[in-house]
Amino acid sequence: MFRTIQIATVLIIAVFLIQSCAEKKPAEVNKNVQYVSGADEVTYLKLGKEITDTVGKTLKSNLVKAMENGGPVNAVTFCNSEAMELTAIYSDKYNTEVKRVSDNNRNPANVASEVELAVLADFNQSLSNGEPVAPKVAIDLEGRKNYYAPIFTGGVCLSCHGNEKNIQPEVVAVIDSLYPLDKAKGYTANEIRGIWSIKFKNS
Numbered sequence: 600m601f602r603t604i605q606i607a608t609v610l611i612i613a614v615f616l617i618q619s620c621a622e623k624k625p626a627e628v629n630k631n632v633q634y635v636s637g638a639d640e641v642t643y644l645k646l647g648k649e650i651t652d653t654v655g656k657t658l659k660s661n662l663v664k665a666m667e668n669g670g671p672v673n674a675v676t677f678c679n680s681e682a683m684e685l686t687a688i689y690s691d692k693y694n695t696e697v698k699r700v701s702d703n704n705r706n707p708a709n710v711a712s713e714v715e716l717a718v719l720a721d722f723n724q725s726l727s728n729g730e731p732v733a734p735k736v737a738i739d740l741e742g743r744k745n746y747y748a749p750i751f752t753g754g755v756c757l758s759c760h761g762n763e764k765n766i767q768p769e770v771v772a773v774i775d776s777l778y779p780l781d782k783a784k785g786y787t788a789n790e791i792r793g794i795w796s797i798k799f800k801n802s
């Protein structure tokens with residue numbers, strides 16, 4: 600009898616633990632992000648936008664040029680050699696760390712961290728609620744400010760990030776040979792492809 604009660608108690612505790620873990624999970628993930636508001640938010644939203652506008656414009660115009668010069672196969676090689684270099688140049692210029700990261704990353708160097716995944720989840724939540732997906736500023740464990748902004752897919756992206764209908768087989772071949780662990784195919788237009796993640800090193 601006593602043993603039955605013991606087993607029953609253990610079972611009840613186990614069920615309770617499993618349930619509370621399952622319920623806690625989303626909250627735990629989001630605890631990793633501390634968004635800031637007020638003057639700091641205004642300052643870093645402005646700086647972040649300045650940087651992503653500049654880097655984004657350069658990336659996009661170089662991409663379009665590369666596509667015009669040799670089609671998507673040529674442009675893949677451009678993205679492969681220049682995208683990381685460009686973000687590095689701007690990182691030095693503004694004393695920041697500028698990254699483009701994703702939950703479905705192509706380059707293994709662009710994998711989203713736990714905090715970045717939580718930000719991505721928040722952005723996707725806003726998107727599915729039909730709310731505006733606005734950039735955010737957060738403070739990290741070292742007290743530095745971080746800027747996050749969504750990167751949306753448009754029609755032009757699908758020739759390298761879309762599904763079989765959008766990507767030419769020879770493009771798939773180049774992508775797969777350069778990025779054997781690629782997760783960045785299968786997108787449609789107006790989805791969140793990833794985020795800009797900028798750490799202000801002096802903040």
Ligand code: HEC
Pocket residue numbers: 662671672674675676678679680682683699700701703704705706707709750751752753755756757758759760783792793794
């Ligand atoms: C010509 C092919 C091509 C096109 C078109 C293209 N991309 Fe990419 N994309 C790539 C390649 C290749 C990489 C990996 C770059 C690297 O190695 O840093 C990449 C990486 C990225 C990344 C960084 C995260 C990751 O997965 O590594 C983002 C974000 C991204 N692309 C968004 C876009 C968006 C948005 C568009 C449309 C405006 C677009 N791409 C159009 C080929 C392309």
